Amino acid sequence: MFEKIWTSPVWSKVISAGIIGIIGFISAIIYSLITDMNPIDSFKYIWNFKTKIGYAFIALIFMFIIQLLLQKVFSKKEKKLNKTEQKAKHFCEQWYKINDDQTNVVYRFNTYISSYTKQPIIANLTAFCKNHNGQEFKMNWIGGCLDRSCANNNKISRESVVKDLIESQLVVEWEKINGKY
Numbered sequence: 001m002f003e004k005i006w007t008s009p010v011w012s013k014v015i016s017a018g019i020i021g022i023i024g025f026i027s028a029i030i031y032s033l034i035t036d037m038n039p040i041d042s043f044k045y046i047w048n049f050k051t052k053i054g055y056a057f058i059a060l061i062f063m064f065i066i067q068l069l070l071q072k073v074f075s076k077k078e079k080k081l082n083k084t085e086q087k088a089k090h091f092c093e094q095w096y097k098i099n100d101d102q103t104n105v106v107y108r109f110n111t112y113i114s115s116y117t118k119q120p121i122i123a124n125l126t127a128f129c130k131n132h133n134g135q136e137f138k139m140n141w142i143g144g145c146l147d148r149s150c151a152n153n154n155k156i157s158r159e160s161v162v163k164d165l166i167e168s169q170l171v172v173e174w175e176k177i178n179g180k181y
């Protein structure tokens with residue numbers, strides 16, 4: 001708990017300010033013991049010290065408080081993902097490519113769970129030809145594989161068709177995970 005507070009950038013500063021305040025208070029008492037001044041006078045003395053550390057200290061505290069408020073308002077806190085979000089994140093990370101063994105083409109894409117339909121959707125769909133000794137050639141949605149000697153030259157499915165097929169497959173996988181299939 002304390003470690004959590006201490007490692008938090010805001011609270012550690014607040015605690016630091018508190019510690020500085022306590023040190024100031026103790027030094028006022030020590031000063032009153034060394035001199036004949038009573039503690040209140042010595043506190044006032046330190047308060048009105050040349051550098052006006054008293055005011056500086058108050059300014060410092062204000063800065064911390066303002067910083068604290070600003071961070072509360074503006075910080076895009078990395079909120080912890082709940083179980084549904086974790087499941088979605090894992091699913092999207094897992095589904096980034098699908099192989100078509102018949103044509104020896106691999107389709108790569110980004111998967112998202114739509115916030116409206118709660119179903120998987122894909123974006124940035126690209127096709128790669130794998131007829132090239134372990135290398136992948138990026139394909140063109142019009143011309144297919146750009147290598148003229150390749151079987152996939154001028155052969156490629158329509159992008160929208162591939163997208164629909166992949167999304168259909170992902171919907172099934174997603175519903176399996178959610179126990180609806």
Ligand SMILES: [Zn+2]
Nearest residue numbers: 129131145150
């Ligand atoms: Zn090829």
